[in-house]
Amino acid sequence: MSLVIEGLSKKYKKNNTELEVLRSIDLTVKDGEFVCVLGPSGCGKSTLLNIIAGFEKPSSGKVILDGKEVTSPGPDRAVVFQEHALFxxxxxxxxxxxxxxxxxxxxxxxxxxxxxxxxxxxxxxxxxxxxxxxxxxxxxxxxxxxxxxxxSNILLMDEPFSALDSQTRDILRMETQKMWRNTKKTIVFITHSIEEAVILADRVILMPSSPDSEKKEFRIQLARPRKIDSLDVTYMVSSIMKEFKREVEKVAKADFDERWGMEQDPILCDIDSNMGIGL
Ligand SMILES: Nc1ncnc2c1ncn2[C@@H]1O[C@H](COP(=O)(O)OP(=O)(O)O)[C@@H](O)[C@H]1O
Ligand SMILES: [Mg+2]
Missing domain, CATH: 1.10.238 (Recoverin; domain 1)
Structure with a gap:
């Protein structure tokens, strides 16, 4: 079942002001494809997933499943959240x-x-x-x-492993790879972990920190099963990391201080590479 997102925009009304979260998002997910949506906190990942699930309405644009517009939740889309919600x-x-x-x-x-x-x-x-x-x-x-x-043909997962410790996360990432291979589901998986996205996805969509910028896409053509410590995974993670850092910095600059930057911060920068400066 193919999933098409066309010109999707979302604005929330807060008090008397409008908060624009998504602007003109276009995305096509092929039948059986595993797409990870990656982005810094607050960039609108859950909003996008909730619109696909039919829990939220877009301000404009649409979500189309096998030619039909999505207007409400349906049995063709199952959702897994960060919190398990079991009885x-x-x-x-x-x-x-x-x-x-x-x-x-x-x-x-x-x-x-x-x-x-x-x-x-x-x-x-x-x-x-x-x-x-x-x-x-x-x-x-x-x-x-x-x-x-x-x-359901489509599985929507919103940061399902974010609340878990790192060993458990590793195990669940392996299990998810197996599950996808066995079920051939179309999966849209939200995460803020680059490693997780590279391990799981056919394609990673990096959401911009603000609607003024464009999203970026990375195709991950690595053999499966993928392991976190393998060289090809590490290489892919570091190339996406560069772009991701830029988006995180934009959020931090907007939230804290225009001068905020990973490279300028003496704690965050790589001390080894600066040895000798000021001597
Ligand atoms: N129901 C809502 N009403 C008002 N603002 C919202 C609502 N849901 C999310 N937001 C705001 O929209 C932005 C994006 O939220 P969200 O999609 O949850 O981001 P992410 O999942 O990427 O962390 C945030 O600034 C959040 O505060
Ligand atoms: Mg979220």
């Missing part, structure tokens, strides 16, 4: 089955499907545990299994 008093399997139960899927069908996706996410051993007994990473894996059960 702590339900067992893992019942959490995964919950959405299907509500939409009237017969018990044997939903059990079979829940078990299939719990297996895919390496969770089968925990199917009878209560959600409240699981670690943060496990809970996020359950959320992914639950989203997969909806059989």
């Amino acid at each position: 702590p008093w339900l067992k893992v399997i019942d959490n995964v089955e919950f959405g299907m139960k509500v939409s009237g899927v017969p018990k044997n069908v939903r059990r079979e499907k829940a078990l299939r996706y719990l297996k895919m996410m390496n969770l089968i051993k925990f199917k009878d545990a209560f959600a409240s007994e699981l670690s943060g990473g496990m809970k996020q894996k359950v959320s992914i299994a639950r989203a997969l059960c909806l059989d």
